[in-house]
Amino acid sequence: MRKNKIRASRALLLLVVILPLCGCGSINIFPFPYQSAAKAADKVLDDILPASATGNASTSGANGSTATGESPRQLSEAKKP
Amino acid sequence: MSIGQNGFSRALLIVVLATAACLSTGCSTLMAPLNALQPEVKFETDTPTVVAIRKSLALRYAQLQPQFEAGVIGFTQDGMIALRDGSGLTLVAEGEMRMLIAEDNKERGALYREMARANGRPDWEMQFRYTFSERWISRAPVGWYYRDGSGKWIRKVLPAPAPSTS
Numbered sequence: 001m002r003k004n005k006i007r008a009s010r011a012l013l014l015l016v017v018i019l020p021l022c023g024c025g026s027i028n029i030f031p032f033p034y035q036s037a038a039k040a041a042d043k044v045l046d047d048i049l050p051a052s053a054t055g056n057a058s059t060s061g062a063n064g065s066t067a068t069g070e071s072p073r074q075l076s077e078a079k080k081p
Numbered sequence: 082m083s084i085g086q087n088g089f090s091r092a093l094l095i096v097v098l099a100t101a102a103c104l105s106t107g108c109s110t111l112m113a114p115l116n117a118l119q120p121e122v123k124f125e126t127d128t129p130t131v132v133a134i135r136k137s138l139a140l141r142y143a144q145l146q147p148q149f150e151a152g153v154i155g156f157t158q159d160g161m162i163a164l165r166d167g168s169g170l171t172l173v174a175e176g177e178m179r180m181l182i183a184e185d186n187k188e189r190g191a192l193y194r195e196m197a198r199a200n201g202r203p204d205w206e207m208q209f210r211y212t213f214s215e216r217w218i219s220r221a222p223v224g225w226y227y228r229d230g231s232g233k234w235i236r237k238v239l240p241a242p243a244p245s246t247s
Binding site: 035036047 | 212216
């Protein structure tokens with residue numbers, strides 16, 4: 001009986017840890033990485049909108065603030081259809 | 082024996098319910114603590130398609146820059162550009178400007194789509210679009226225009242200086 005309890009606990013632990021981590025193949029555990037995406041966007045924009053031409057360019061990869069004071073997440077979520 | 086089986090069944094039920102809840106909330110709530118553990122992602126920005134679009138956008142930027150400065154065009158919140166005030170343009174010039182804007186927007190859309198596709202997440206196109214939008218607006222020089230969420234055109238101004246503590 002005790003062994004079964006231990007087995008059940010182990011199985012539960014395994015499922016609780018493994019299931020979310022595996023993400024069942026289709027679950028996105030991690031949300032969109034905005035900071036990394038902003039850095040990538042800056043890299044692309046360096047070619048198009050040169051930093052020297054910008055008033056307050058931040059090529060360091062976006063600290064999260066925007067011209068409007070919204071975070072990229074807020075901006076994005078507010079505009080998501 | 083039966084207690085052990087009951088315990089296991091109960092545990093399994095909890096896991097199934099938790100998974101269902103996780104799926105229904107898009108994992109955003111239950112997985113929030115994992116966000117902090119999110120590793121730095123290195124996005125691919127140098128695929129041939131992205132490079133070609135970058136070059137093309139850069140070439141067109143030379144034509145668009147005076148219009149941005151004059152407030153004729155501005156950035157929108159979905160990573161595109163739009164005609165803001167064409168009153169100073171002739172009918173022909175306005176038509177040409179609209180064509181330029183359409184060409185630019187077509188390539189901007191392709192850029193966001195390709196960024197998502199090249200990084201193995203086509204479903205992130207919208208997220209890339211809005212991240213780029215934020216960066217376009219953030220990097221735009223003072224005096225340029227962007228359209229806010231309500232559709233109102235805003236002229237970028239110098240940020241207010243931080244109050245001195247002395």
